[in-house]
Amino acid sequence: MTEIPENIRSKRIVREQYFFRGNAACPGCPIPKELDLMLEIMGKKTVLVVPASCSTVIMGDIHGSPSTVPVIHSAFAAAPAIASGVSRQIKLKGEDAKVVVWAGDGATGDIGFAGLSGAAERNEDMIYICYDNEAFMNTGIQRSSLTPYGAWTTTTPAGKREFKKPLPFIMMQHKIPYVATASIAYPFDYQGKVRKAKEIQGFRYLHLLSPCPPGWRFDSSLTIEIARLAVETGIWPLFEVLNGKFSLTGISKTLLEKRKPIEEYLKLQGRFSKLDKKEIEIMQEAVDSMWEDIRKMTN
Numbered sequence: 001m002t003e004i005p006e007n008i009r010s011k012r013i014v015r016e017q018y019f020f021r022g023n024a025a026c027p028g029c030p031i032p033k034e035l036d037l038m039l040e041i042m043g044k045k046t047v048l049v050v051p052a053s054c055s056t057v058i059m060g061d062i063h064g065s066p067s068t069v070p071v072i073h074s075a076f077a078a079a080p081a082i083a084s085g086v087s088r089q090i091k092l093k094g095e096d097a098k099v100v101v102w103a104g105d106g107a108t109g110d111i112g113f114a115g116l117s118g119a120a121e122r123n124e125d126m127i128y129i130c131y132d133n134e135a136f137m138n139t140g141i142q143r144s145s146l147t148p149y150g151a152w153t154t155t156t157p158a159g160k161r162e163f164k165k166p167l168p169f170i171m172m173q174h175k176i177p178y179v180a181t182a183s184i185a186y187p188f189d190y191q192g193k194v195r196k197a198k199e200i201q202g203f204r205y206l207h208l209l210s211p212c213p214p215g216w217r218f219d220s221s222l223t224i225e226i227a228r229l230a231v232e233t234g235i236w237p238l239f240e241v242l243n244g245k246f247s248l249t250g251i252s253k254t255l256l257e258k259r260k261p262i263e264e265y266l267k268l269q270g271r272f273s274k275l276d277k278k279e280i281e282i283m284q285e286a287v288d289s290m291w292e293d294i295r296k297m298t299n
C-alpha cells in the first residue's frame with residue numbers, strides 16, 4: 001500500500017491508498033477511487049472477488065496496478081459462487097477476513113444474476129458491490145439490462161427501448177440483511193454504508209452508480225458532477241434497507257417532494273443526445289413513478 005506523507009494526510013480524505021497511481025483506468029474513471037474508499041473501510045483483511053470487467057483490467061492486466069489486498073479474478077458468472085466458497089473456508093479456518101465481490105452491472109444483472117440471487121437466497125456471508133456503469137464497457141460499450149432507457153450503446157445505436165432493471169429493489173425482495181445504493185459524489189454516505197455492511201453478518205448488497213466517460217460520452221472532468229446530478233434529479237436515489245426497513249439517506253432525504261428535472265443530468269451525456277422531448281418526458285415520468293413507490297416505502 002502506498003503511504004501518503006503525514007503532512008498531507010487529512011482525517012477527511014482517504015489516508016491510505018490501496019491502488020497505485022497511474023493505473024490502467026480511463027481518465028475520469030471513478031473505479032480506482034471507489035475501490036480505495038471501500039478498502040479504506042474494509043481494511044487489509046479483505047479478499048476481493050472480481051468477475052471479468054473494467055476492474056479486471058485496472059487490477060489485472062500486464063499494465064494494470066495490482067491491488068494490495070488478495071484478488072480472485074473470476075469468470076463472469078462465477079463470482080458469487082467463488083465468494084461463497086472463500087467465505088465458508090475463512091470461517092472454517094477461524095479467520096476474520098471479509099469477502100467482497102466487486103462486479104460491474106453486466107456480471108451482476110445479466111451473466112451472473114443467477115449466482116447472485118442464489119448466494120443472496122442462501123444468505124452467504126459476503127458483501128456484494130455492483131459498480132454500475134450501465135453497459136458492458138470493457139468489451140466495447142454493449143447494452144446491459146442495467147443500461148437506462150434511451151441510452152446509446154454500440155448495440156442500441158438508436159437508444160435502448162427497455163427500462164433499466166431495478167436491481168437494488170430486486171435485491172430487497174431477497175430479504176437479505178442489508179441493501180444500499182451509493183454514489184461517488186457522496187463519499188461519506190458511501191463509506192458509511194460500507195462501514196455498516198462490514199459490521200453485519202450475511203449477504204449485504206451495495207449498488208454504486210459509476211459514471212463512465214467514454215461509455216456515457218462526457219468529458220472526463222465531469223464524473224463527479226454527473227454522479228451528483230444523478231442523485232439530485234432523483235434518477236439515482238440514495239437509500240438503505242436494514243433488516244427490511246427502508247430509509248432514504250443523505251441529500252435524497254430532501255428529494256421526496258422536489259427534484260431537479262432529469263434533463264439536467266441527461267444533457268451532459270452524449271449517449272442521450274438523440275433523445276427527443278417525448279422520450280425525455282417518458283424518462284421523467286418513470287423517475288417520478290419510482291419516487292411515488294419510494295414514498296410508500298418510507299411511510
Ligand code: SF4
Nearest residue numbers: 026029054137212213
Ligand atoms: S471504460 Fe468506463 S468504466 Fe471502464 S475503465 Fe474506462 S471509464 Fe472506467
